[in-house]
Amino acid sequence: MTKYYMDRYLSNQTFYRIQSQSIIDNPDQRIVDDLSSFTGTALSFSLTLFNAVIDLISFSNILFGIYPPLFVVLLVYSIGGTAISVYLGRGLVSLNFLQEKKEADFRYGLVRVRENAESIAFYSGEENEMQLLLQRFKSAFENLSKLLISSRNLEFFTNGYRYLIQILPVAVVAPMFFSGKIEFGVINQSVSAFNHILGDFSLIVYQFQAISAFSAVIDRLGEFDDVLDNSNFERRSDPSEGIHLIYCNVESLAELDSNGSISLDNKQQKLVYIENLTVQTPSSTTLVRDLSLLINNNEHLLVTGPSGSGKTSLLRAMSGLWSTGKGEIKFYVKDGEEDHQPSISSGVAPLKVDTANDKYGELGRPSSRNYKGIFFLPQRPYMVLGTLRQQLLYPTWADDAISTSESTKPTGSLPFLMQAPNLENTSENPSKPTTEDLIQALEDVRLGYILARFSSLDTSYEWSSVLSLGEQQRLAFARLLLSKPKLVLLDESTSALDEANEAHLYQQIEKAGITYISVGHRRTLYDFHKKNLHISTVDPNSADRNWQIKSINKDTSYNLSNL
Numbered sequence: 001m002t003k004y005y006m007d008r009y010l011s012n013q014t015f016y017r018i019q020s021q022s023i024i025d026n027p028d029q030r031i032v033d034d035l036s037s038f039t040g041t042a043l044s045f046s047l048t049l050f051n052a053v054i055d056l057i058s059f060s061n062i063l064f065g066i067y068p069p070l071f072v073v074l075l076v077y078s079i080g081g082t083a084i085s086v087y088l089g090r091g092l093v094s095l096n097f098l099q100e101k102k103e104a105d106f107r108y109g110l111v112r113v114r115e116n117a118e119s120i121a122f123y124s125g126e127e128n129e130m131q132l133l134l135q136r137f138k139s140a141f142e143n144l145s146k147l148l149i150s151s152r153n154l155e156f157f158t159n160g161y162r163y164l165i166q167i168l169p170v171a172v173v174a175p176m177f178f179s180g181k182i183e184f185g186v187i188n189q190s191v192s193a194f195n196h197i198l199g200d201f202s203l204i205v206y207q208f209q210a211i212s213a214f215s216a217v218i219d220r221l222g223e224f225d226d227v228l229d230n231s232n233f234e235r236r237s238d239p240s241e242g243i244h245l246i247y248c249n250v251e252s253l254a255e256l257d258s259n260g261s262i263s264l265d266n267k268q269q270k271l272v273y274i275e276n277l278t279v280q281t282p283s284s285t286t287l288v289r290d291l292s293l294l295i296n297n298n299e300h301l302l303v304t305g306p307s308g309s310g311k312t313s314l315l316r317a318m319s320g321l322w323s324t325g326k327g328e329i330k331f332y333v334k335d336g337e338e339d340h341q342p343s344i345s346s347g348v349a350p351l352k353v354d355t356a357n358d359k360y361g362e363l364g365r366p367s368s369r370n371y372k373g374i375f376f377l378p379q380r381p382y383m384v385l386g387t388l389r390q391q392l393l394y395p396t397w398a399d400d401a402i403s404t405s406e407s408t409k410p411t412g413s414l415p416f417l418m419q420a421p422n423l424e425n426t427s428e429n430p431s432k433p434t435t436e437d438l439i440q441a442l443e444d445v446r447l448g449y450i451l452a453r454f455s456s457l458d459t460s461y462e463w464s465s466v467l468s469l470g471e472q473q474r475l476a477f478a479r480l481l482l483s484k485p486k487l488v489l490l491d492e493s494t495s496a497l498d499e500a501n502e503a504h505l506y507q508q509i510e511k512a513g514i515t516y517i518s519v520g521h522r523r524t525l526y527d528f529h530k531k532n533l534h535i536s537t538v539d540p541n542s543a544d545r546n547w548q549i550k551s552i553n554k555d556t557s558y559n560l561s562n563l
């Protein structure tokens with residue numbers, strides 16, 4: 001179940017949407033704790049139920065044989081008891097639900113302190129953190145108090161219910177003994193049978209607290225399940241709306257051009273074609289209006305504009321993270337075999353569009369973007385937990401040697417847990433770099449010295465703490481150089497670097513033949529780009545487009561007719 005939930009959580013960028021739109025709280029707690037409680041409790045309830053049924057069949061016979069009305073009284077008593085305990089414990093389900101949420105919130109607060117330790121220490125924000133954490137703890141504690149009060153009331157009733165009736169079998173059967181109808185041993189026999197059957201009939205009363213906790217777990221898992229299902233469903237529905245991403249085959253394009261008797265030089269090949277693209281936030285605020293733009297191979301584009309105008313959002317749309325808005329983005333990045341995926345978008349007629357718009361496509365987006373030749377470098381580089389080698393291989397390859405040696409070997413037969421992620425060398429995935437390649441990549445981004453500092457590529461550290469932000473940004477460029485994509489989207493990815501290092505990194509990726517689209521504010525960035533897309537803050541009262549494209553070399557304005 002854990003694998004099944006993680007699969008759905010990590011597919012189609014569901015984890016991103018859950019987090020960025022705050023759809024549900026603490027998905028991690030649901031995967032770890034709720035799944036564990038669900039499976040554990042479901043198993044123990046099944047066994048209890050099975051036991052009760054066997055018990056009931058065996059002892060009903062005995063009690064029925066001694067005095068049948070006792071059996072009927074027991075049935076009525078337990079039905080009444082169940083009704084009262086359901087009434088008394090009606091609040092327990094929601095209190096248990098809230099308890100899980102509040103404890104998970106508290107734990108997440110502590111995790112955030114650990115992750116942002118340096119920033120908090122710089123701010124000397126300990127007092128505030130303490131306040132915030134105590135608030136979360138207090139909220140969990142108050143809820144626990146309510147839960148305890150409710151449980152106490154229920155427990156009073158359950159104990160009264162359990163002991164009050166003990167006198168009944170003796171009171172009924174003893175006169176029968178004195179009148180000589182039964183032997184003495186039958187009194188004990190009837191008390192024992194009575195208690196067994198009472199226990200079986202009172203399953204709900206006795207297990208009420210566990211059942212309410214179980215219902216809360218089911219509610220939380222059910223909610224999570226719905227979100228995961230909806231997320232997959234939304235991605236497949238309504239193909240007429242939203243931003244369409246289309247991946248076209250480069251070879252098909254070349255064929256088309258040669259048919260037209262114009263042989264295009266590789267450098268002038270189309271790489272990205274954006275057509276009438278309107279980008280909106282998930283809350284439907286328009287950020288970029290009606291953008292049309294062509295980017296050829298090696299025609300590096302710089303996206304500029306005031307803060308908050310939507311530069312990063314344009315990259316989000318190009319990466320398929322945001323699909324609110326309309327228009328089409330075509331990437332001419334694939335040169336492998338056609339996948340024969342059904343084309344949903346109309347596409348460019350003569351071209352075979354292999355994986356149609358990702359929003360609705362069958363292939364999972366995130367894993368497919370890299371092998372389609374597109375790479376994204378965010379402003380704050382992401383450092384995975386693991387070794388330096390794993391940092392460098394991320395996200396294109398997995399480091400098998402490390403992952404198997406580090407994991408405790410499963411003793412049972414759980415082959416599904418050992419399933420390697422889909423990061424093997426494929427025709428689209430470049431072959432896995434050797435240790436020499438990794439060292440060379442570090443040298444290329446002027447990070448060779450960290451090898452000596454950390455002794456080898458296979459030592460694990462908390463990399464986001466031990467490397468400076470600039471070093472992390474350079475490490476991210478090393479990943480990029482190793483993956484050799486056709487296109488990279490750089491979101492202020494050199495913002496923490498000095499100008500010399502920035503120029504060096506841009507030269508390296510230019511040398512590697514990678515076309516880049518950068519977002520940035522620095523004047524120095526203009527030197528490395530050929531076109532500039534300037535996005536201005538959208539005016540809600542006007543329907544005019546809020547962008548302008550200029551050639552950086554000649555400083556002449558482009559418009560669609562130039563394309």
Ligand SMILES: Nc1ncnc2c1ncn2[C@@H]1O[C@H](COP(=O)(O)OP(=O)(O)OP(=O)(O)O)[C@@H](O)[C@H]1O
Binds near residue numbers: 021306310311313314
């Ligand atoms: N998940 C979201 N939901 C709604 N609005 C959002 C969301 N994320 C960002 N925004 C808003 O979208 C607008 C554009 O954000 P974006 O990050 O694209 O700006 P930007 O131009 O890259 O800014 P900067 O230069 O400061 O990085 C901002 O006003 C931001 O507040």
